[in-house]
Amino acid sequence: MDVADLTPAQARERFRAGERVPTAGWCRGWTQANLIAVPKSLRYELLLFAHHNPQACPVLDVGEPGAWSTALFAGDLRTDLPGYRLYRDGEVVADLDDVVAEWRDDLVPFLIGCSFTFERALLAAGVPVRHLELGTNVPMYRTNVPCQATPSLAGPLVVSMRPVPEELVDTAVEVSGRYPMVHGAPVHVGDPAAIGIRDLARPDFGDPVEVRAGEVPLFWACGVTPQAAVMASGVEYAIGHLPGHMAIMDIRDDDLLAI
Known part of the structure; x- marks a missing residue:
């Protein structure tokens, strides 16, 4: 099956x-x-x-x-x-x-x-999901964006990345934004260096995927963030x-x- x-x-x-x-x-x-x-x-x-x-x-x-x-x-x-x-x-x-x-x-x-919960909706809207195409894990990265700390917990925001054709970026933002309880819309679109990611080919978690010509990397807040705070x-x-x-x-x- x-x-x-x-x-x-x-x-x-x-x-x-x-x-x-x-x-x-x-x-x-x-x-x-x-x-x-x-x-x-x-x-x-x-x-x-x-x-x-x-x-x-x-x-x-x-x-x-x-x-x-x-x-x-x-x-x-x-x-x-x-x-x-x-x-x-x-x-x-x-x-x-x-x-x-x-x-x-x-x-x-x-x-x-x-x-992962909203990826079905992305596909239904015509937005490709590279790691699904490849049968690999999604790439995830620690950023230089600090989470709002509590007295005992602090750490960086972790993000997942999916490359999206430039003409479908607005669609991906709108579709994922319908699902706020599974991270919602991206927290960053475009230049990874702007959030402290030096090399997309070297994720901190998961597997790298190619960002092809005409595609834009989109970054979603990731639920590995609490584990980053634990560390x-x-x-x-x-x-x-x-x-x-x-x-x-x-x-x-x-x-x-x-x-």
Whole structure:
């Protein structure tokens, strides 16, 4: 079966069984989300950080301390994503297939909107999506744009990039802007150096894609931003998704359309 035709439950079953792959293009019509789980001592701080930086950190759902499912994710957050990243004292210490052994009773899981969710709408509007064409992960970059900090959390804005034909830039901006809960419209259009990106061929996360003649790089706020804050702030323990390897939720992408 084409992975685009899978239900969220079918996709989660495959990930639980060991399939390890970026999730762009999976489960057409269903919402994808970033995972960040932090100790409960930081849960209100992370909510405040998300409130201060809503385009990068649109919160879709939050679980109870120790919980591994939420109201909008019926699977197991410890096993049902295709990849995880473990942090101690702000450092990446492991990329893991599951985090059953690492999940602590005090961890609070947050599910943050992901721009993969609006890619179906981009395609329907005639906007090409290069990483889908190539079957690769989306490129993601740390910028020199600081997020609005809280007392314990600070860090740079992370962005994802998609090259768009110049004549379709306005369409891409308008279409993605209908989905504010999965990052909405781009935060930057054009020159990557203006936001501190020196080399598009060397993303901080994901895979590089070519920007061809007549195309403009568009940059969307990215839900890896909380993981960048975990690293920059030296958070003592956290679990995130492996960038590009998302939680596939039990809500439709159309449920997130702005009215």
